[in-house]
Amino acid sequence: MIHKTSPEVGGMGHSIKRKEDLRFIQGKGNYVDDVQLPGMVYGQMVRSPYAHARIKSVNTEKARTLPGVLAVITGADLAKANLAWMPTLSYDKQMVLATGKVLFQSQEVAFVVAEDRYTAADAAELVEVEYEELPVLVDPNKALDPGAPLLREDREQKDNHIFHWEVGDRQGTDQVFQKAAVKAKVHAFFPRCHPAPLETCGCVADFNRATGKLTIYMTSQAPHAHRTVFALVGGIPEQNIRVISPDIGGGFGNKVPVYPGYVCAIVASLTLGLPVKWIESRSENLQSTGFARDYHMTAEIASDRDGKMQALRVKTLADHGAFNAAAQPTKFPAGLFSICTGSYELPAAFCEVDGVYTNKAPGGIAYRCSFRVTEAAYLIERVVDVLAQELQMDPAELRRKNFIPAASFPYKSPLGWTYDSGNYEAAMKLALDKIGYAELRKEQLEKRKTGELMGIGISSFTEIVGAGPAHTFDILGIKMFDSCEIRIHPTGKAIARMGTKSQGQGHETTYAQIVAQELGIPASDVTVEEGDTDTAPYGLGTYASRSTPTSGAATAIAARKIRDKAKKIAAYLLECSENDLEWEPGKFYVKGVPSKAKTIQEIAFAAYTNIPPGLEAGLEAVDYYDPPNLTFPFGTYVCVVDIDKGTGEVKVRRFVAVDDCGNIINPMIVEGQIHGGLTEGMAIAFMQQIDYDESGNVQGGSFMDYLLPTAVETPHWETGKTCTPSPHHPLGAKGVGESPNVGSPAAFVNAVVDALSHLGVRHIDMPITPWKVWNVLKEKGVTG
Amino acid sequence: MATKQQVRVKLNGRERQADVEPRMLLVHFIREVLQLTGTHIGCDTSHCGACTVLLNGKTVKSCTMFAVQADGGEILTVEGLSKDGQLHPLQEGFKEEHGLQCGFCTPGMLMSSYALLQNNPRPSEGDIRWGISGNLCRCTGYQNIVRAVQFAAAKMAHGGTK
Numbered sequence: 001m002i003h004k005t006s007p008e009v010g011g012m013g014h015s016i017k018r019k020e021d022l023r024f025i026q027g028k029g030n031y032v033d034d035v036q037l038p039g040m041v042y043g044q045m046v047r048s049p050y051a052h053a054r055i056k057s058v059n060t061e062k063a064r065t066l067p068g069v070l071a072v073i074t075g076a077d078l079a080k081a082n083l084a085w086m087p088t089l090s091y092d093k094q095m096v097l098a099t100g101k102v103l104f105q106s107q108e109v110a111f112v113v114a115e116d117r118y119t120a121a122d123a124a125e126l127v128e129v130e131y132e133e134l135p136v137l138v139d140p141n142k143a144l145d146p147g148a149p150l151l152r153e154d155r156e157q158k159d160n161h162i163f164h165w166e167v168g169d170r171q172g173t174d175q176v177f178q179k180a181a182v183k184a185k186v187h188a189f190f191p192r193c194h195p196a197p198l199e200t201c202g203c204v205a206d207f208n209r210a211t212g213k214l215t216i217y218m219t220s221q222a223p224h225a226h227r228t229v230f231a232l233v234g235g236i237p238e239q240n241i242r243v244i245s246p247d248i249g250g251g252f253g254n255k256v257p258v259y260p261g262y263v264c265a266i267v268a269s270l271t272l273g274l275p276v277k278w279i280e281s282r283s284e285n286l287q288s289t290g291f292a293r294d295y296h297m298t299a300e301i302a303s304d305r306d307g308k309m310q311a312l313r314v315k316t317l318a319d320h321g322a323f324n325a326a327a328q329p330t331k332f333p334a335g336l337f338s339i340c341t342g343s344y345e346l347p348a349a350f351c352e353v354d355g356v357y358t359n360k361a362p363g364g365i366a367y368r369c370s371f372r373v374t375e376a377a378y379l380i381e382r383v384v385d386v387l388a389q390e391l392q393m394d395p396a397e398l399r400r401k402n403f404i405p406a407a408s409f410p411y412k413s414p415l416g417w418t419y420d421s422g423n424y425e426a427a428m429k430l431a432l433d434k435i436g437y438a439e440l441r442k443e444q445l446e447k448r449k450t451g452e453l454m455g456i457g458i459s460s461f462t463e464i465v466g467a468g469p470a471h472t473f474d475i476l477g478i479k480m481f482d483s484c485e486i487r488i489h490p491t492g493k494a495i496a497r498m499g500t501k502s503q504g505q506g507h508e509t510t511y512a513q514i515v516a517q518e519l520g521i522p523a524s525d526v527t528v529e530e531g532d533t534d535t536a537p538y539g540l541g542t543y544a545s546r547s548t549p550t551s552g553a554a555t556a557i558a559a560r561k562i563r564d565k566a567k568k569i570a571a572y573l574l575e576c577s578e579n580d581l582e583w584e585p586g587k588f589y590v591k592g593v594p595s596k597a598k599t600i601q602e603i604a605f606a607a608y609t610n611i612p613p614g615l616e617a618g619l620e621a622v623d624y625y626d627p628p629n630l631t632f633p634f635g636t637y638v639c640v641v642d643i644d645k646g647t648g649e650v651k652v653r654r655f656v657a658v659d660d661c662g663n664i665i666n667p668m669i670v671e672g673q674i675h676g677g678l679t680e681g682m683a684i685a686f687m688q689q690i691d692y693d694e695s696g697n698v699q700g701g702s703f704m705d706y707l708l709p710t711a712v713e714t715p716h717w718e719t720g721k722t723c724t725p726s727p728h729h730p731l732g733a734k735g736v737g738e739s740p741n742v743g744s745p746a747a748f749v750n751a752v753v754d755a756l757s758h759l760g761v762r763h764i765d766m767p768i769t770p771w772k773v774w775n776v777l778k779e780k781g782v783t784g
Numbered sequence: 785m786a787t788k789q790q791v792r793v794k795l796n797g798r799e800r801q802a803d804v805e806p807r808m809l810l811v812h813f814i815r816e817v818l819q820l821t822g823t824h825i826g827c828d829t830s831h832c833g834a835c836t837v838l839l840n841g842k843t844v845k846s847c848t849m850f851a852v853q854a855d856g857g858e859i860l861t862v863e864g865l866s867k868d869g870q871l872h873p874l875q876e877g878f879k880e881e882h883g884l885q886c887g888f889c890t891p892g893m894l895m896s897s898y899a900l901l902q903n904n905p906r907p908s909e910g911d912i913r914w915g916i917s918g919n920l921c922r923c924t925g926y927q928n929i930v931r932a933v934q935f936a937a938a939k940m941a942h943g944g945t946k
Binding site: 017018020021022023024025026027028029030031033034036117118195196197198199200247248249250252281282283503504505506668669671672673675676677678679680702703704708710711712714716717 | 805807808812815816819820821822823824825826827828829831832834861862863865866871875878879880882884885886887888889890891894912913914916917918919920921922923924925926927928929930
């Protein structure tokens, strides 16, 4: 149990109001596009209208001679500096500005710099590029056909195959399937979608010729890693690069990769000696930056006649677009997709993934997701429902029968993960009780008699977050630890800095609460700073729900180091032995004599004014935390839908989300994260898709056709929680920001399929639009 | 480049004027010429509402309007909501009810909510959801924004704030 501090201290478990809000509600946030520097000029990208075409010529003369234009940079210019290509985070490379040919619509071809953004846009129109169209490959299923157009002529390997990755026991799993009494199978496509944070990507690159220092204000979820990439790729001494990630208007994984626009702005600033601002338009953001998913998955599950699961077999084709720019741990080409055995005891499992190139934007990134865990959770929760249909068994009952029992943790999965802790049945029971599951099933029976369509969908997901342990997890060799540095000022106030970077998660509040919890210094007395690589300790950044598991842990450990030193000072001040001291949040006191005490504030003052002999002055500590394992948050979501037979429209009547993320730092913030994640999960299930026509034209390239939910489409979310602490995290916390986005798509889809299951429907691919449902109803002879 | 034209506006109660190109968008005029960066740009197509401001008491999406169209008008932006160092009840509501996360949509949300409460001081939940349906939020799922507006409506009803 975590000791609960007073509300004034505001440690863990208190719903204290967010410290960052005061500036945001008054229009005083500082986002990248708000940065205005003296002499600043503007960059504008010229992009390809074609998905696959050879570049015959690029004529920049008209653009260069337009008054106000300072430079036009092409791929040929970058090639001279060996910068036309850059490495991706997945050991592939990506064109910064196209040379030779373009491989997706909206690919970067030239970069125009002008005195103001309007002139830059005018000049971009004047860049004349002559293209020769090439055959376009859109369908990944055709990527490996013998006659398929070869996309990546730059590679030695002359086909469109990127990687094959497999894990588990293929032979053993096949044998179980051969003998299995019951088998269920689903082909499930997880469509390409885009995180679409409300702020697009952008930067201001500011190279100071006098000092040689390059300062880059950028929309970065991983400022330190980006600094190192710029140093390695650009050959700039790392001490001369300062990345500042100011307020970030949402990230959701979109702001993890390095994009060509950043590189071009940096090159332009180095060339001109002026600050160069580059900010994407919404269309540029949707059409060219990190998409997510695009997994064509097949899952088969074997069980006995009573519904006891025996094996899982998964085969997936991954569409990575033109370059494998997946942002994920280097040793995991399919991310953490092998968490696909989910919450179930499966004696045998095998999973394989093949990645291919197509003429689409490069990626993919983990959209509010810990590296493909969303795809995995969706797939297992979908195929379990298909098995329930096959067995004519209640899907809740089937889950209950196969959950990894609470007593079996830590649990070693057949695909190699060690789950830290869980109590899946408790979470499901709470969710079913809250929604009134038994009553809903009765109502459904009644409704079916009259032909009304109502469905109940369950998703009992298990996540895998907090990457990760250094022995397995790195990005381009940099281990995935994260960090915290805390300094206590003489007056007992503090500043704490981390290697992570909030994009709305509320770190300025929650990290302060961890310091408050560990040291008894009120959270209101603790300033939290992130995102400036010149001041914050090194870390890999915020994505994959890793902030609390890594930097949150580092904060606790750094605070404990401070407490250790504080104890020495307290012993000196109280003239006793350290062994005679007891700690309670905020003070050390002599055992049995609570009145003989020194507060942390008094100790902090002494650390600078009355230093014990032999001890260093000051009171500060830093910790680089290498997590011993990942954390495994879980939960059960239950969704009730009603379907309009006439229009195919699906209405979410109720949605109950029970989450278990271990010990909670700020319940208000956790609930807010869950609301937001559920809304994105719903959007993915019903609305959001980046699709392409056969010529490779993007079909979701602006908010006119990439649909996002408003307050009207979004239902009222009902939340609940169970608490199963992580045994290895210093605070027992697990991370939560992505659970709702990972766990909810299956609940929505399962609900829709459940509403139609009596008609023989087994699966419908996302996004489940009214048009799709209407067609299914028509096919099944149901009319409004 | 076309001849610049003079644009005069009353921005948050203060007379401002500048010469700008006729094609300059109102949002760039506010953000870059008049240097109030609280108003944001999220989509360029008037779908997201991050650029919402009040022009002569009505909400407009300043990314799809020219500055010259606002000439002679009164503009209220997020920076004009608090008075004499006192937060507007809506601003308080967003903080108290955790109605924001990344904060990028917040200024536009506040302005749409402000206009809603001016016209409908006691909105139902449905009224609020419709009232902010021209504004997208990618973080909160809207539920706490609804609560924030309800908080403000209650406080304004008791305190007589506008």
